[in-house]
Amino acid sequence: MHEMAIAQGILDIVVQEASQNGADRITRIKLRIGEMTGIQPDALTFCFEALAAETPARAAELEIEVVPLVAECQACGQQFGVERYRFFCPACSSAEVKTLSGRELQVEHLEVE
Amino acid sequence: MEIKVMANILDKNDQIAADINCQLSAKGIFVLNLLGSPGSGKTSLLERTIVALKNDLRLAVIEGDLFTSKDAERIDRHGVPVIQINTGGGCHLDAAMIRNVLGRLCLDELDMIIIENVGNLVCPAEFNIGEDAKATVLSITEGEDKPLKYPLMFKQACVTILNKVDLLPYTSFDLAAAIEDITSINPRITLIQASCRTGAGLQPWFDWLREQVHNKQARS
Numbered sequence: 001m002h003e004m005a006i007a008q009g010i011l012d013i014v015v016q017e018a019s020q021n022g023a024d025r026i027t028r029i030k031l032r033i034g035e036m037t038g039i040q041p042d043a044l045t046f047c048f049e050a051l052a053a054e055t056p057a058r059a060a061e062l063e064i065e066v067v068p069l070v071a072e073c074q075a076c077g078q079q080f081g082v083e084r085y086r087f088f089c090p091a092c093s094s095a096e097v098k099t100l101s102g103r104e105l106q107v108e109h110l111e112v113e
Numbered sequence: 114m115e116i117k118v119m120a121n122i123l124d125k126n127d128q129i130a131a132d133i134n135c136q137l138s139a140k141g142i143f144v145l146n147l148l149g150s151p152g153s154g155k156t157s158l159l160e161r162t163i164v165a166l167k168n169d170l171r172l173a174v175i176e177g178d179l180f181t182s183k184d185a186e187r188i189d190r191h192g193v194p195v196i197q198i199n200t201g202g203g204c205h206l207d208a209a210m211i212r213n214v215l216g217r218l219c220l221d222e223l224d225m226i227i228i229e230n231v232g233n234l235v236c237p238a239e240f241n242i243g244e245d246a247k248a249t250v251l252s253i254t255e256g257e258d259k260p261l262k263y264p265l266m267f268k269q270a271c272v273t274i275l276n277k278v279d280l281l282p283y284t285s286f287d288l289a290a291a292i293e294d295i296t297s298i299n300p301r302i303t304l305i306q307a308s309c310r311t312g313a314g315l316q317p318w319f320d321w322l323r324e325q326v327h328n329k330q331a332r333s
Binding site: 002005006009010012013014017018021023036037038084085086087088095097105106107108109110111112113 | 114115116117118119120121122123125126203204205207235236238239240261263264265268294297298299300301
């Protein structure tokens, strides 16, 4: 249940941002969560609601965009969606593969009143 | 009103981890984050490692555990400094927990710190704790399907120790499939087949650790 620690991280960020912008209420939080993170969106939402109960984020809706796992071959330049966690280039079979996306744990923006 | 943020949720943890690594690098100390399921053999591997290396290298161990000090007691018998962190039910160690206990070690008298994380194949993979490298222990009795079920743990590791290979004849574990899955998740990984019970196959692990310590000291 490390979603609890991640939810606390989100809460710290959004409460600070809201306060710096003079907002009383956070209504919506947009998150970007990579496909290759150990995060369960449902568990994250559950933890966040529990932690946010007494804060300006108590009524905030979490919008979670799951970012696909995409890699780039450093030998031939091919970009590809990684399937079954096979980090080999499907075009040239090289193992020199760099992960471009899919590891994100980000707060993108929030909506406040 | 919309506020653009674009903040990484783990930034605070990663910053503390970077500070720890910087502090320990200045002393030339190599730090290993040891990961794996409960019962995979992390503590047995540590005991073998201490016996093999303690005459040449100055080691310390930080033990992460939910509630008990059973593992720390096992390490303490080998006469190396050991610190227990109880997470009180928390599923992983984080960087602040490590920072809070580092002052209890004599950092001027160490070559290597091994941190045994909480037994868990999911959560600890996401949290850096100041280490130079992660090593993951996977045991034969867990089944060959685990790397694909918990890929991040194997993607983040520099080494996987495939433990309990002495039990291969008594299980239906598909060794070839396990090796193929681990190396497709992480083509650069060093894979070591060993038995921490008998001690067989561990020499490449000891050699790898010595090399990491040597490289770390050469850079500091």
